[in-house]
Amino acid sequence: MSKTRCTEPSGFTHSALFYRGAQDYVDAVAGFVIDGLGLGQPVLVAVPQDNLALLRDALGDAAAEVTMADMTEVGRNPGRVFGLFGAFVGKHPGRRVRIVGECIWPGRSAERYPACVKHEASANKAFGSRELMALCPYDAERLDDDTLADARLTHPLVWQAGSVDHSGEYAPDVALARYNQPLPYNPGAISYTVRKLADLSGARSFASRYAGWHGLSREGIADLQLIATELATNSLRRTGGACRLAFWPHNGHLVCEARDRGRFENGSVTPRVTSPVTPHPPIDSELFVVNAIADLVRTHVTAGATTIQAYLRLGQVPAEAR
């Protein structure tokens, strides 16, 4: 790593913070927040609830000037975090903003971890043109070495022990490739093939019946209908070919999978930063809706196929351990 001065750059800066203990966390993060407020910058802090409490205490009255969110809730689906950050940036047009986003913490499940790394790796391109300074805390005492190595892959800057360094290992495409892993398929899943737009209605009815069998509420049924329709529509628009939807229950969730023979242009599925605003949106607009609804969205892209799995919560699911 090479040393660099901590100044206020322009454009998007994306830093990992490796902290050791509560005091180190508070010193670094609260300092980052107070510096931003001092520069008149809007600040969003999205971290797990216990760290949120530490920061509230440390910031005192200044906490009222900060937008705060519990990452264990708003970031349960890592694919939703881009939308949260994008909306915050969008609320402050023409202003530089600061965001603290701790989407990886000890206890983050193995199911969600690959999506978290993809989120971190994709952020560099997704927010590249925005006036945003993002700090991503990592618990260097409790997270394993592989996780910290992934953070060095996905962040161009690393802060620790009061200094900031360029990451010599920075290679987000390597991280995206590493976590572009085949997804588990349930042989007991029931499936429905969508070949043309006129099949969407049938797919929706199928999803609705399936949701009913699992006792979903009216809102839950609407959510599964939206997920199935948006995934299948995305497949049809992107590939022009058939899409196989499959449904199965898994650990307190209903999984809706869309599998097709197309691929995303850049070989990976990057969640949208902003809500689509026109009726003829880019190819990923359906996934914005799916990410906003689902508890987890997992993707796997190969040269000849794309698989997207959306997990819909069945009732209350305990928060991930801290």
Added chain:
Amino acid sequence: MRKQGVVASAAGLVPFGHLGWGFRDRTDFLARAAEYLADGLEQNQLMAYIGNKSREALQAELAEMPGIGDRPGSAGIQVIHVEEHYVFRPGSNVIDAERCVTKYLWCAEQAIANGYTGLRAVSDVTPVARTPEQRHALAALEYLVDQKMAVLPVSALCAYDTSELGPAAAELICLHPFAATNGSAFRLYAEPGLGFALTGEIDAASDELFITTLRRVWPLVTDDPLVIDVHRLEFISHQALLALDQHARAVGRRVVLRAGRGVPARLADLLDLTNVRVEPPVEDPDAPGAGSAPAP
């Protein structure tokens, strides 16, 4: 709340029901016409049978309709050629929607004055729906006359030959509260006190039809905000909802969606809509029997 539904026959829409029907086979059309007219005879309504044939040919079709030709009162069914029935813009084959509506209302008044309980028409509308310009004008007529049918003793079976019009028939069938099973994925119809109501499903297969229909109906509804009852709309894609918002923004109008707890309300929560907001329906759609379709 107005009755509406997807139907397999034209029977049972009493006392009134504005029905859009697509047919490929004239035998099917004649069977539906017979059902619709039979109900009108039972209701003592003044009836008209309109088509692109001579009076004699139309009379002959009526005479051969099962249950109509030999029925008392059937001789009173008026037969009218489409060119006599519709009012056209001068020098064109494009109907004049507003003058057509005025004419229908006058006919309905005459019917009531002559002791009938209302006016009922069966029309093969295909000859005036062949070009986009004709359909644009006809869409205005369908919406404007449906506003009247929602509150006055007037109704019609509007039949469209899908073997001739193809998918374009859906541009007009979707403007009826009642439609045949394969008529249109969604329907937009008048609802007293509101701009209009939407029912059915709007997804990527029907987004374009929705946008076309919206653009045609929008200028006819001057309410601000425009209130749309969507609580019976089973599905709407985010593209269609964004199209509605974008159109409202473009013309500087506000839209209120009266929605229950289904997909439209859920999507509106997720999208950054600027000119569309959601409010609960005035009548609770979840109340037993509320707003249920008669499905005759």
